[in-house]
Amino acid sequence: MYRIRFHGxxxxxxxxxxxxxxxxxxxxxYEVQDAPRYGAERRGAPIFAYVRAAREPINERGVIAxxxxxxxxxxxxxxxxxxxxxxxxSERSVLLINSHEDVATWTHRLNLAGPxxxxxxxxxxxxxxxxxxxxxxxxxxxxxxxxxIPRDGLEAAVREELGSLPQQVIDQNVAVALHAYDExxxxxxxxxxxxxxxxKDYEPPAWLEPVFEDARHSAPAIHAAxxxxxxxxxxxxxxxxxxxxxxxxxxxWVCSTFCPDSCISVTDDGVPEIDYDHCKGxxxxxxxxxxxxxxxxxxxxxxxxxxxxxxx
Amino acid sequence: xxxxVLKRMKxxxxxxxxxxxxxxxxxxxxxxALHEIYDQVGAKSVFVNAAGCMTxxxxxxxxxxxxSWLYTAMASAPAGAQGVRDALDILIDSGRLPPDEDLATVVxxxxxxxxxMGLSATSGAIERGLDFLYICYDNxxxxxxxxxASAATPHGAQTSTTTLGYAGYKKDLFGIxxxxxxxxxxxxxxxxxxxxARKVQKAMSLAGxxxxxxxxxxxxxxxxxxxxxxxxxxxxxxxxxxxxxEYVGGEVVHTKAPKQRLPVEEYLRxxxxxxxxxxxxxxxxxxxxxxxxxxxxxxxxxR
Numbered sequence: 001m002y003r004i005r006f007h008g009x010x011x012x013x014x015x016x017x018x019x020x021x022x023x024x025x026x027x028x029x030y031e032v033q034d035a036p037r038y039g040a041e042r043r044g045a046p047i048f049a050y051v052r053a054a055r056e057p058i059n060e061r062g063v064i065a066x067x068x069x070x071x072x073x074x075x076x077x078x079x080x081x082x083x084x085x086x087x088x089x090s091e092r093s094v095l096l097i098n099s100h101e102d103v104a105t106w107t108h109r110l111n112l113a114g115p116x117x118x119x120x121x122x123x124x125x126x127x128x129x130x131x132x133x134x135x136x137x138x139x140x141x142x143x144x145x146x147x148x149i150p151r152d153g154l155e156a157a158v159r160e161e162l163g164s165l166p167q168q169v170i171d172q173n174v175a176v177a178l179h180a181y182d183e184x185x186x187x188x189x190x191x192x193x194x195x196x197x198x199x200k201d202y203e204p205p206a207w208l209e210p211v212f213e214d215a216r217h218s219a220p221a222i223h224a225a226x227x228x229x230x231x232x233x234x235x236x237x238x239x240x241x242x243x244x245x246x247x248x249x250x251x252x253w254v255c256s257t258f259c260p261d262s263c264i265s266v267t268d269d270g271v272p273e274i275d276y277d278h279c280k281g282x283x284x285x286x287x288x289x290x291x292x293x294x295x296x297x298x299x300x301x302x303x304x305x306x307x308x309x310x311x312x
Numbered sequence: 313x314x315x316x317v318l319k320r321m322k323x324x325x326x327x328x329x330x331x332x333x334x335x336x337x338x339x340x341x342x343x344x345a346l347h348e349i350y351d352q353v354g355a356k357s358v359f360v361n362a363a364g365c366m367t368x369x370x371x372x373x374x375x376x377x378x379x380s381w382l383y384t385a386m387a388s389a390p391a392g393a394q395g396v397r398d399a400l401d402i403l404i405d406s407g408r409l410p411p412d413e414d415l416a417t418v419v420x421x422x423x424x425x426x427x428x429m430g431l432s433a434t435s436g437a438i439e440r441g442l443d444f445l446y447i448c449y450d451n452x453x454x455x456x457x458x459x460x461a462s463a464a465t466p467h468g469a470q471t472s473t474t475t476l477g478y479a480g481y482k483k484d485l486f487g488i489x490x491x492x493x494x495x496x497x498x499x500x501x502x503x504x505x506x507x508x509a510r511k512v513q514k515a516m517s518l519a520g521x522x523x524x525x526x527x528x529x530x531x532x533x534x535x536x537x538x539x540x541x542x543x544x545x546x547x548x549x550x551x552x553x554x555x556x557x558e559y560v561g562g563e564v565v566h567t568k569a570p571k572q573r574l575p576v577e578e579y580l581r582x583x584x585x586x587x588x589x590x591x592x593x594x595x596x597x598x599x600x601x602x603x604x605x606x607x608x609x610x611x612x613x614x615r
Contacts (some may be wrong), residue, residue, distance in 0.1 A: 043532060164475065192427035202460035224372065225355065225378035226331030233333050245394035253324045257505045260336065260344035260540045262376075282339030282531075283539035 001053035001196045002146055003064045004140035005140055007085050009075035009238065011043040013135020013195075016161060017073070018049035020139035020177070024149045025053035033058050044130035044281060046083035053146075054196060067093050069191045071142055073134040075121075076300050078110070080235060081294040094191050096141055096184075098134060116147075117187060119180060131269035133176040140184075147189025154181055229278065232284060233261070237281030240302045241274060248272065251256030255285040255294065318510050325351045331376035335368045339538020341545060342366065342422070342449030342528035343386040344502030349447060349524060353510040357416040358396050362389035364422035364451065365456040365501070369576055379415065387429040389419045390437035393444045416445060416516065421452040421465035422558060426525075427483045438521040445515055446523045451530035459533035459585075467554075467605075470585045471533075477595065485525060490559040495520030495576045498558040501527045503545030507556055513558070517578040527554045535584025547579040552589050552606045553611070566613060573610065576603045 004021065008014035015036035016220055022034030034047040041286040066088045077083040078122040091113035098119045099104055107116045118142045123131070136158060143157075148300045158177050159256060162170045243255075250270035264285060274285075288296045318324065330347040355378035361367060363386040369474040370381045384392040397417045403409035417527060419432060426448035453471050455461040456583065461471040461478050464485070489497045495518045500508040508526070515522040529545045531538040548554035552573040557566045577599055580586040589598050 042335065043538070044338055077497035089443055099387075220372040222373055222375050222418040224379075226329075226378040228331040228377055229370075229373055231333035231335075233335075236338060251321075252326055253321050253505070254326070255320075256326055257348060258502070260326040260340045260347060260502070260541070261334065261338075262330050262332045262347050265328070275332060278337035282541065283537075284339055284344070284541050287539040288542050307439060 001052055001058065001060070002069070003067050003105075004053075004063050004069045004071070004142060004146075004190065005048055005067045005193075006050070006071045006073065006135075007043050007048045007077055007083060008123050008134060008138075008143075009043075009045070009077070009236075010038065010045045012048040013075050013133075014047055014073060014138075015135075016085060016137040017071075017135035017142070018051050018159050019137065019161045020134060020154075021065070021142050021149075023051070023152050023160050024143050026052070027156060028149050028155045030054060030148075031056065031058050031312075032195070033060075040279075042236070044238055045233075046077050046080060046235065048084070049201045051142075054193075056196065058196075059199065060197070066090065068194055069094045069096065069142060071138045072097045072099075073138050073303070075101070076238070082187060082235065086110070086112070092194070093190060094145060096138075096145065104248060115190065117184070117190075119184065122176075128219050133173060136173040136177045137180040140180030140299075143177075144181045144184045144188050145191045147191070151178065151181055154178065166308055220229050232277050233280050234275075234277045237276075237279055239281045239296045239297050240276070240279070240299045241279065241283060241285050241294050242297055243272060243274060244293045244295060245271065248289075249291050249293070251290060254290060255289055258284050260284070316322035318453050318506060318513065321506055324348075324505055324509060325576055331354060331377055331378070333374065334376045335371060336365065337530075337532050337538070339531045339541045340365075340528070341502055341530055341541045342526065343501065344545075345449060345526035345528060346420070346447070347604060348501075348502055348505050348508050348608075349512050350377075350524070352509055352516060353418060353445070356414075356419050358382060358400075360362045360384060360389050360396060360417070362386050362425040363396055363420070364424060364449075364458075365451070366420055366422065367456070367480075373551055375448050386421075386425050387426060388433055389421050389430055389448070390433040390442065390444070390446040393417050394437060394440070394442055402408060409560050415605045417443065419444055419446040421446075421448055422455065422528075423448060424462045425451070426461040427485050431488070438489070439493045440519055443463070444521060446521070448523065448525050449528040450485075450525060451528040451533055452482070453530075453533050455533040457529050459530070464565075466505065468586065468589060468595070468602060469534075470588060473539065476596070477559070486523075486557065486559070490564065491520075491524045492521070493562065494522065494559075495556065496522040496560050497525070498523065498555055499525045499527070501545045501549060501554060501556065503529075504549060504556060504568060505540040511558055511567075512559075512562075530565075540582055542548065544579070544582055546567060546580065547574065551576045551579045552610050553602075555609065559598045568611075573606070576606055 006014045006017045018034040022032045026032045030053040033052040038047040065107045093114045096117045103118045143154040257263040263279040330350040336343040359378040452464045460473040463483045466476040466482045498511040529541045556568045
């Protein structure tokens with residue numbers, strides 16, 4: 001059985017990637033399971049989707065703990081522990097990263113036991129939540145890496161899954177998928193199936209199983225105010241709003257009122273401050289600031305600047 | 313009734329009560345309205361929340377609220393509010409809760425519950441004169457599950473269940489409420505924060521059934537870049553598509569009526585759900601129809 005995980009951000013087409021790959025497997029005569037996995041998170045939040053494909057009926061359910069192939073559409077996720085990109089990687093798992101950097105850099109950086117491949121990223125985009133065609137490219141690359149999906153089977157799967165879109169958009173996606181397929185052709189068949197396991201051998205994942213308690217204790221009552229601040233929604237952000245305090249005219253209310261997430265507070269002196277732990281990067285403040293005192297920079301640049309100690 | 317003390321933008325609060333870190337989408341127009349509303353409602357409140365996008369606000373063990381929150385099924389938030397209100401009243405009457413610790417009973421639902429599934433429970437609650445504030449964030453579809461059409465979806469808008477454009481017409485929830493002769497009904501939008509704050513303040517100063525109906529531009533469901541949430545909201549007002557108004561004492565008064573309405577095209581064009589209206593050979597006639605309906609509404613107001 002093939003077990004494949006796609007990691008990306010909400011909006012980058014990971015669900016579509018898993019569906020395309022699933023359909024392509026199906027056309028090649030496989031039993032298939034594909035599903036996106038996300039919780040309450042939204043656009044920009046780290047999500048993943050997964051595909052199982054086998055010649056026999058698939059009895060496994062749930063997330064893939066031991067993947068044969070992991071594909072990362074957005075390299076900025078690799079460093080985010082909560083995204084779980086590297087979870088369950090072993091010496092036989094292939095990791096493919098859609099990146100501007102090369103294989104040597106990623107191999108050195110990650111020091112993994114298994115092979116690391118890079119799908120050269122197409123173009124630089126400021127807002128990584130809008131990587132053009134990232135999902136289709138990842139599906140195309142995965143199709144060739146498993147080695148059992150023919151090129152025309154991939155094309156048919158893309159056309160099938162995107163059928164409701166305008167013809168021109170479908171054609172663009174087909175071209176992107178086939179380009180990725182051809183680009184990774186040297187590694188065709190690198191991903192190997194792992195044996196199907198019987199339910200007898202099931203090992204529960206290493207999470208805590210909550211024990212049933214008396215309802216008085218286990219009822220989900222929250223006894224504190226505004227605990228949501230413990231959730232770091234700043235991880236969703238792909239663009240960072242930055243205030244130019246020389247241009248800010250201390251209007252008092254515009255950015256702070258329009259920010260849906262209560263992420264901009266104003267000091268007693270009328271100076272706005274952005275809470276980057278929670279700002280999701282919607283950029284309403286950038287659009288609404290009357291003197292245009294708020295600009296947008298790619299989040300990756302802001303993180304790099306923080307690492308090198310340069311002022312952002 | 314207390315007149316609003318909010319005279320100008322600078323009277324709006326500069327720090328906000330609603331906690332950050334909610335799972336709402338980036339640029340959520342409903343959350344934009346709710347955080348402005350919550351500053352006026354305050355922490356001494358019980359939010360009774362029907363299933364919808366904002367169910368996710370309080371995902372255990374996290375909540376952005378500083379007061380209480382209770383979750384109900386989609387159709388039954390007003391019934392839940394009745395129970396909460398009754399319990400508070402009994403506690404106060406029996407001396408077990410000091411009157412100054414009373415809490416405002418607030419229902420929070422999306423348009424799926426407010427315009428559709430929950431309408432029967434709402435009608436009953438208004439009829440019984442329940443003392444509650446109903447907040448509806450109207451994102452014109454079942455946005456939490458992928459923007460299926462609801463009874464609040466406007467004519468011609470694409471949703472995941474109406475890919476050729478919604479054939480029905482948006483229900484007039486303001487009119488449905490007003491026909492019950494409740495204490496107060498108002499439409500608001502996060503993009504007009506002063507108008508919103510005044511209305512919520514007025515609603516909070518009154519007793520009985522009260523509705524704050526907020527149009528909630530939805531970047532995910534309406535298909536526009538999240539940075540334009542406030543701009544889309546402002547255009548909804550300036551084109552006359554979303555009339556800001558209030559019903560109080562049997563009268564409907566329009567607040568911020570646009571002096572010169574912009575063409576509806578300017579509002580529609582920003583949103584992917586109307587893209588099919590602008591395609592060559594598409595349904596261009598629909599734009600004229602939408603414009604005509606807006607014009608007819610305002611002709612009726614101005615007469």
